[in-house]
Amino acid sequence: xxRNVRRAAHAAFILLVMAVAAAYASExxxxxxxxxxxxxxxxxxxxxxxDVGGSQTPSAADPxxxxxxxxxxxxxxxxxxxxxxxxxxxxxxxxxxxxDFVSSGVEEQFIDxxxxxxxxxxxxxxxxxxxxxxxxxxxAWYWLRVVAPVEDLAxxxxxxxxxxxxxxxxxxxxxxxxxxxxxxxxxVNLIAEHFGEHEVPLTVAHEFTHVxxxxxxxxxRSVDYEDCETYFEGEGCxxxxxxxxxxxxxxxxxxxxxxxPGSAEDAVAAEARCDVDDSFLGPYAATNPEEDFAETFAAYxxxxxxxSEGLLAKYEFMDADPELRSYRERVVAxxxxxxxxxxxGCG
Numbered sequence: 390x391x392r393n394v395r396r397a398a399h400a401a402f403i404l405l406v407m408a409v410a411a412a413y414a415s416e417x418x419x420x421x422x423x424x425x426x427x428x429x430x431x432x433x434x435x436x437x438x439x440d441v442g443g444s445q446t447p448s449a450a451d452p453x454x455x456x457x458x459x460x461x462x463x464x465x466x467x468x469x470x471x472x473x474x475x476x477x478x479x480x481x482x483x484x485x486x487x488x489d490f491v492s493s494g495v496e497e498q499f500i501d502x503x504x505x506x507x508x509x510x511x512x513x514x515x516x517x518x519x520x521x522x523x524x525x526x527x528x529a530w531y532w533l534r535v536v537a538p539v540e541d542l543a544x545x546x547x548x549x550x551x552x553x554x555x556x557x558x559x560x561x562x563x564x565x566x567x568x569x570x571x572x573x574x575x576x577v578n579l580i581a582e583h584f585g586e587h588e589v590p591l592t593v594a595h596e597f598t599h600v601x602x603x604x605x606x607x608x609x610r611s612v613d614y615e616d617c618e619t620y621f622e623g624e625g626c627x628x629x630x631x632x633x634x635x636x637x638x639x640x641x642x643x644x645x646x647x648x649x650p651g652s653a654e655d656a657v658a659a660e661a662r663c664d665v666d667d668s669f670l671g672p673y674a675a676t677n678p679e680e681d682f683a684e685t686f687a688a689y690x691x692x693x694x695x696x697s698e699g700l701l702a703k704y705e706f707m708d709a710d711p712e713l714r715s716y717r718e719r720v721v722a723x724x725x726x727x728x729x730x731x732x733x734g735c736g
Contacts (some may be wrong), residue, residue: 404509408643413551413718430668434620439535442502449609450595450643455610458508460707463566463635469531469534469536469723470537472512472513472514472539473513473523474514474516474527474530474531474534475513475514475515475527475530476510476513476514477515477516477517477522478515478516479508479510479513479514479515479516480497480508480510480515480516480518481508481510481515481546483566484508484546484564484572486508486518486519487519487548488500488503491503491506491547491549491574491576492549492551493562494560494562494574494576495553495555495557495576496549496555499551499553499555501551502517502551502553503519503520503549503550503551504520504521504522504523504526504550504551504552504579505517505519505520505523505526505549505550506518506519506520506548506549506550507522507526507530507547507548507549509542509545510546510548511539511542511543512534512537512538512539512540512541512542512543512545513525514527514530514548515540519549523550523579523693524733525550525552525579525582526548526549526550526577526579528582529550529577529579529587529589529592529593530548532589532590532593532594533548533575533593533594533596533597535590535691535719535720535723535725536593536594536597536716536719536720537597537716538719539615541597541600541601541736544572544573544600544601544604545569545572545573545574545575545600546564546572546573546574546603547564547573547574548574548575548577549574549575549576549577550574550576550577550578550579551576551577551578551579552578552579552580553578553580554580555578556578557578558577558578558580558581558584558588558592559575559576559577559578559581559592559593559595559596560575560576560596561573561574561575561576561596561599561600561603562574562576563624565610569605569610569611570605571601571603571604571605571610573599573603575593575596575597575600577589577592577593577596578649585731587691587728587731588731590691590728591687591688591691591728591731592687594686594687594690594716595683595684595687596683596688598632598679598682598683598686598687599679600629601632602631602632602633602679602682604627605630606626607627607628607631607633608624608625608626608631608633609625609626609627609628610624610625610630611625612625612626613626619633619637619638620633620634620637620645620648620678621632621650622650622652622677622679623650623651623677628703632677632682632710632713633678633679633682635706636678636681636682637647637678638726639702639706640668640678640681640699640702640703640706641678641681644662644666645678646678647662648677648678650677650724655677656672656675656676656687659672659673659675659676660672660675662675662735663675664733664735664736665736666698666699666736667697667699667700667735667736668697668698668699668703668735668736669681669684669699669735669736670684670685670688670695670700670703670732670733670734670735671684671732671733671734671735672706672733672735675735676736684732685700685703685704685707686707686713687729687733688731689703689704689707689708689713689717690717690719690720691725691727691728692717692720692721692728693727693729693730693731693732694727694729697736
C-alpha cells in the first residue's frame with residue numbers, strides 16, 4: 390500500500406537543517422568534513438550508534454546460507470551482494486525521524502505501537518533513529534534486500550516497524566522535498582510474521598514495487614488528472630513506458646475507467662472485479678493497477694505457482710522485462726525455493 394505524500398513537513402525539515410548547517414558554518418572557520426544533508430554524502434558517527442549485540446549486529450563477513458526449503462528466518466550472516474545489510478553507525482541529516490513524522494501513515498490509536506525507525510543510507514540499514522533495533526524488523530529488512538539490490542534502494546531513506554493489531558501489514562510513503570526530489574519511508578507491521586513464514590517476504594516485496602514505480606522517472610507528480618494521458622493514481626501521472634502505464638494498458642482494459650483513486654468504494658468494486666476475473670491474485674490486487682502489479686510481483690519473484698491464463702500472462706510480462714526478471718533471479722540465486730500459494734485467488 391502506498392500512502393499520501395507528506396510534502397510540507399518533509400520540505401520544512403530540510404529547510405530547517407539547511408538553516409542550522411548555514412548558521413553553524415558561519416560560526417566556524419570551516420565546517421567538519423562529515424557534516425552533510427544530502428543522500429550523496431551520508432555520515433557515520435561511531436559514538437551515535439546504539440550498543441546492540443548478538444543477532445542484532447550481523448557481521449558483513451559471512452552472509453550464511455538461506456533456508457532452501459521454506460525461506461525460513463534471516464541467515465546468520467549480514468551481507469548480500471558483498472554489501473552490509475546493517476551498519477548501526479550510519480546516520481542521515483536530511484529527514485525527520487520523530488515519532489510524529491514517521492507514524493503519520495497509521496491510525497492514531499497505533500502511533501504508540503511504533504517499535505523502531507532506522508535511517509537507510511545507500512541501501513544499507515543504518516542507525517535506529519527512533520526506538521531500539523528489533524530482530525523482527527531486521528528480518529524484514531533482510532527479505533527486502535534479498536529482492537532488491539542496494540542501488541534500487543537509494544531513494545529509501547527510512548525503514549520503520551510497528552506492532553499493532555491492524556490489517557495494514559505495510560505501507561510506503563513518498564517524501565517530496567522543496568526541490569521536488571522524491572524519497573521514501575517503508576513501514577512494516579511486525580504482526581505480519583504471525584500470519585505465516587512467507588507473509589513478511591511477500592509483503593516487503595510488494596512494498597518494494599511502490600518504491601520502484603513511485604520514482605520520478607516512473608511517476609510525474611507535476612501532471613494533473615486532466616492532463617494525464619496514461620493513468621493518474623491520485624498523486625501523479627504515470628510516465629509513458631513506465632511499468633504501471635504498460636501494465637495498465639496490457640491488463641486493465643475497461644476496468645481502468647472504474648478506478649477512483651482514494652475512493653472508499655474501490656474495495657467494493659475490487660470484490661466485484663475479483664468475482665469475475667481470475668487474472669487477479671485476490672480482491673486487493675483488483676483494487677487498482679499499482680496494487681495488482683505489486684501483488685503479482687511479490688508472487689512472481691518468489692515463484693508462487695499460478696495456473697490461470699491471465700496470471701500466466703502477467704508472469705510472462707514480468708519475465709520479458711530484464712529488470713523485473715533480475716529480481717526473481719536474485720531470489721533463485723539466494724537458494725530460496727518457490728513459495729506455495731499464499732493468495733486468495735479470483736474468478
